[in-house]
Amino acid sequence: MKVRAFRGVRPTAELASQVASVPYDVVNAEEAHALASGNPHSFLHVVRAEIDLDAGTDHYADAVYAQSARALACMREAGVLVQDEGPQLYVYELTMGGHSQCGVITCCAVSDYEDGTIKRHEQTREEKLRDRVKLVDALSAHSGPVFLTYRDCDAVDALVDAARQTQPLINLTRDDGNRHTIWTAPDPSALKAAFGTVPAAYIADGHHRAAAAAEVARMRRDGAVADDRAESDWFLGVLFPASQMCILPYNRVVQDLHGQTPAAFLDALAEVGHLTPGAPAVPAQRGHVGLYIEGAWHSLTWREGVVDRSDEVGRLDVSVLQQRVLEPLLGIADPRRDERIAFVGGIRGMGELERLVDSGRAAVAFAMHPVEVEDLIDVSDAERLMPPKSTWFEPKLLSGLLVHVF
Numbered sequence: 001m002k003v004r005a006f007r008g009v010r011p012t013a014e015l016a017s018q019v020a021s022v023p024y025d026v027v028n029a030e031e032a033h034a035l036a037s038g039n040p041h042s043f044l045h046v047v048r049a050e051i052d053l054d055a056g057t058d059h060y061a062d063a064v065y066a067q068s069a070r071a072l073a074c075m076r077e078a079g080v081l082v083q084d085e086g087p088q089l090y091v092y093e094l095t096m097g098g099h100s101q102c103g104v105i106t107c108c109a110v111s112d113y114e115d116g117t118i119k120r121h122e123q124t125r126e127e128k129l130r131d132r133v134k135l136v137d138a139l140s141a142h143s144g145p146v147f148l149t150y151r152d153c154d155a156v157d158a159l160v161d162a163a164r165q166t167q168p169l170i171n172l173t174r175d176d177g178n179r180h181t182i183w184t185a186p187d188p189s190a191l192k193a194a195f196g197t198v199p200a201a202y203i204a205d206g207h208h209r210a211a212a213a214a215e216v217a218r219m220r221r222d223g224a225v226a227d228d229r230a231e232s233d234w235f236l237g238v239l240f241p242a243s244q245m246c247i248l249p250y251n252r253v254v255q256d257l258h259g260q261t262p263a264a265f266l267d268a269l270a271e272v273g274h275l276t277p278g279a280p281a282v283p284a285q286r287g288h289v290g291l292y293i294e295g296a297w298h299s300l301t302w303r304e305g306v307v308d309r310s311d312e313v314g315r316l317d318v319s320v321l322q323q324r325v326l327e328p329l330l331g332i333a334d335p336r337r338d339e340r341i342a343f344v345g346g347i348r349g350m351g352e353l354e355r356l357v358d359s360g361r362a363a364v365a366f367a368m369h370p371v372e373v374e375d376l377i378d379v380s381d382a383e384r385l386m387p388p389k390s391t392w393f394e395p396k397l398l399s400g401l402l403v404h405v406f
Helices: 028-035 063-079 110-117 126-138 155-162 188-195 207-221 264-270 317-330 346-358 374-382
Strands: 009-011 081-083 090-096 099-109 146-150 168-171 179-184 202-206 234-242 252-254 271-276 288-293 296-302 341-345 364-367
Touching: 063 081, 063 126, 081 126, 081 252, 090 146, 099 155, 110 207, 126 207, 126 374, 146 207, 155 188, 155 264, 188 364, 202 207, 202 234, 207 234, 252 317, 264 271, 264 288, 264 317, 288 317, 288 346, 296 317, 341 346, 346 364
Parallel strands: 146 234
Antiparallel strands: 009 081, 090 099, 090 179, 099 234, 146 202, 168 179, 252 341, 252 364, 271 296, 288 296, 288 364
16 A cells, blocks of 8 residues: 655644544534633634534535634644644554554555555445535645554554654643554655555545545546545545554444334344343343343344354344344334434443433443454455444544644
């Protein structure tokens, strides 16, 4: 795969903690407004610019993207964000509790995305894609990185370790206790050569950002084939080795039981799996699903023959749940669009599932065992797609620490 050094736009070390924000898609407008309140330097003013417009403004209105561009320009003009004098590659370490992962912040080639060297495992939704296209086009910048992984490479590891021995550009610890540290790589050309031996990268999170970058690149070159010369033919990414990735489950809650009583629903479940009342909430292993209904936890274990273990997608618990429970028993044929289902990131814990059911906002919750990194790679290599909301990656990349302008 190809990587390219770039002149990063970043906060000064003194202002980094004020600028850095959560990704745009993990908070709603109200939460973003609360987080940015009293902090004019928060990057949420760029990625969630509706917080600075009149209440009720359509989040996809042209005025929102124009405000995003103004906010980014103002931060640069005020010196809150500065641009490195020469092209750099950067090393980014995230630490959450006892887990640490260290990747390379780089520009990835749109041509690699288009020819399948950068592989994907999820479909994009048109509304979200249009939103990201408008933002990237309005900013002439990639404001948030695509989160990618690759099979471990010793040469890359050695160069990353060397960078970590130098003085960091940014080193901050957030209120959640997660630490974010960024260094410049001493030898970008060596890293570029090392990644040239990596056969493929895999999008872990950021399918809409990657697709939007590719579409804006095509718009800027008027549809011509990418030749990697234009700055807009490169997009911001962070590449982490697969062995360091941390995937949490992506759980499900369903609003109602599709006209069934709880007893009838549990009886129907017995056709596809063994139910154990009073079992622990967290699934012990693959093939087990936690079920919370009427104030009690059950363990659902798939019956023999229910799972097609030869199918890269079909053997995933999220697939079995969709095919054997959500659609036939609860009437959820399209989980991307059905408003009766909601997805809850594993970082929120089992208490959030209990709260949603106990409050009456959901009738049943399903606690999933996390998908593994090898599953993501296998599905992507087979050019298949996972069900929506299959993976939840932690810790999250912060926005605003590095921006790629073109």
